[in-house]
Amino acid sequence: DTAVSQTPKYLVTQMGNDKSIKCEQNLGHDTMYWYKQDSKKFLKIMFSYNNKELIINETVPNRFSPKSPDKAHLNLHINSLELGDSAVYFCASGLNTGELFFGEGSRLTVL
Amino acid sequence: GNSVTQMEGPVTLSEEAFLTINCTYTATGYPSLFWYVQYPGEGLQLLLKATKADDKGSNKGFEATYRKETTSFHLEKGSVQVSDSAVYFCALMIYNQGGKLIFGQGTELSVKP
Numbered sequence: 001d002t003a004v005s006q007t008p009k010y011l012v013t014q015m016g017n018d019k020s021i022k023c024e025q026n027l028g029h030d031t032m033y034w035y036k037q038d039s040k041k042f043l044k045i046m047f048s049y050n051n052k053e054l055i056i057n058e059t060v061p062n063r064f065s066p067k068s069p070d071k072a073h074l075n076l077h078i079n080s081l082e083l084g085d086s087a088v089y090f091c092a093s094g095l096n097t098g099e100l101f102f103g104e105g106s107r108l109t110v111l
Numbered sequence: 112g113n114s115v116t117q118m119e120g121p122v123t124l125s126e127e128a129f130l131t132i133n134c135t136y137t138a139t140g141y142p143s144l145f146w147y148v149q150y151p152g153e154g155l156q157l158l159l160k161a162t163k164a165d166d167k168g169s170n171k172g173f174e175a176t177y178r179k180e181t182t183s184f185h186l187e188k189g190s191v192q193v194s195d196s197a198v199y200f201c202a203l204m205i206y207n208q209g210g211k212l213i214f215g216q217g218t219e220l221s222v223k224p
Contacts, residue, residue, distance in 0.1 A: 001224055004154070031210055037184075040216070041149075041198055041216070041219070042214075042216050042217065043155075043200065043213055043214040043217070044214075045212065045213075048211065050210075050211065055210070056210075056211055076140040090154055090155070092154075092155075094210065096206070096210035096211075097204075098143050098145055098160065098202070098204035098210070098212055099145075099157050099215065100147075100155070100157070100212060101157075102154030102155045102156070103154050104152075104154045105153075105154055
């Protein structure tokens with residue numbers, strides 16, 4: 001059973017489109033995260049939710065909107081996609097101890 | 112502010128060589144420190160951790176010691192294998208900041224047979 005699963009794994013789309021990435025965890029963790037990894041492998045936190053409540057919202061454009069329908073799911077919706085949004089987006093879950101479990105990533109390419 | 116700095120990669124070694132990847136940090140509180148590993152095409156996995164000064168984290172032959180006096184958490188392995196080829200990330204977390212992990216820039220390791 002996959003602990004943290006995200007879909008789709010690959011996403012190719014045109015500038016200006018709206019897209020969503022879904023994430024689900026079956027580990028029973030209260031906290032979920034979205035991280036962005038750029039082409040140089042640099043990882044930056046975007047959001048975290050604890051039991052459906054937004055805890056961390058880094059300086060991310062408001063075109064990015066996370067939604068957590070329950071503590072096992074954290075989805076990421078992106079409006080009006082731009083070229084600079086091309087990256088790998090990782091979902092993770094954890095217990096606020098710093099021990100995170102990551103999904104395999106969703107590679108977004110904006111053309 | 113809080114930050115993590117790692118040695119630049121890529122690091123290329125021959126099998127059975129000794130590995131050191133340097134990591135230093137800046138933190139306003141008392142962080143926990145971590146090493147994560149990312150194998151090609153995969154997400155990150157926790158490799159080891161240390162939660163207080165002088166703690167040593169170890170796993171799969173890798174070790175790192177939390178050195179408060181030098182604000183360092185260098186990763187070492189005595190004899191690397193081809194299967195250790197991956198990107199290694201040093202990270203810190205301060206508990207009063209919502210469980211946010213702050214990562215270094217990653218160091219790519221390539222081990223040749």
